């Protein structure tokens with residue numbers, strides 16, 4: 146919707162680092178990031194839905210609103226999401242708290258779709274978010290993340306720490322700027338990420354995430370930072 150561009154731009158003006166993009170994602174990117182999701186993938190956890198560009202596409206894929214949990218930190222998007230998706234659970238919270246909240250009983254989530262600007266986040270915060278999300282995900286479930294960068298926005302040491310692997314699905318050229326989508330899954334034969342492990346994760350950030358690595362992942366230009 147055209148007024149989404151305006152409200153998104155205003156949100157970016159007030160908090161460029163958090164919003165991470167000057168405009169909502171395109172239909173092409175929404176199509177790509179949800180391309181492996183089917184009606185049987187629910188419940189779905191969506192992180193950083195903004196104005197709902199990916200959420201609409203999840204509904205088109207057959208996901209029911211009651212199977213959607215939307216975690217959004219921007220107060221400017223909250224009312225919009227509640228009005229647009231009245232059957233969904235819309236939570237106003239920092240996704241980094243996923244590790245310490247109890248959003249679901251057990252691990253029922255079939256897929257996570259993330260629009261979070263991870264290039265603006267420290268490795269420590271990414272561990273909390275990704276580790277927290279995986280603690281709710283059932284075996285075989287995938288975490289989908291897009292990026293404007295040239296490589297996976299979840300650093301390799303973080304993937305190693307959490308026992309995950311990342312695979313590039315494809316790039317959406319019809320997006321401003323063009324974006325890539327990665328699929329994160331558990332490595333085979335690896336212990337599941339447990340709630341306890343995630344809660345204590347900040348104390349266990351591997352020593353090979355040094356200042357240079359942290360700098361690399363926090364100092365990028367904030368205008369397009371997903």
Ligand SMILES: C[S@@+](CC[C@H](N)C(=O)[O-])C[C@H]1O[C@@H](n2cnc3c(N)ncnc32)[C@H](O)[C@@H]1O
Pocket residue numbers: 163164165166168169170192193194195196197198199216217218219222238239240241259260261262371
């Ligand atoms: C790049 S925008 C993507 C919005 C939407 N998914 C899209 O693709 O058009 C990033 C979104 O993540 C939200 N966000 C950023 N940091 C967050 C956090 N720590 N927890 C929850 N939401 C966050 C922002 O408010 C914004 O809505």
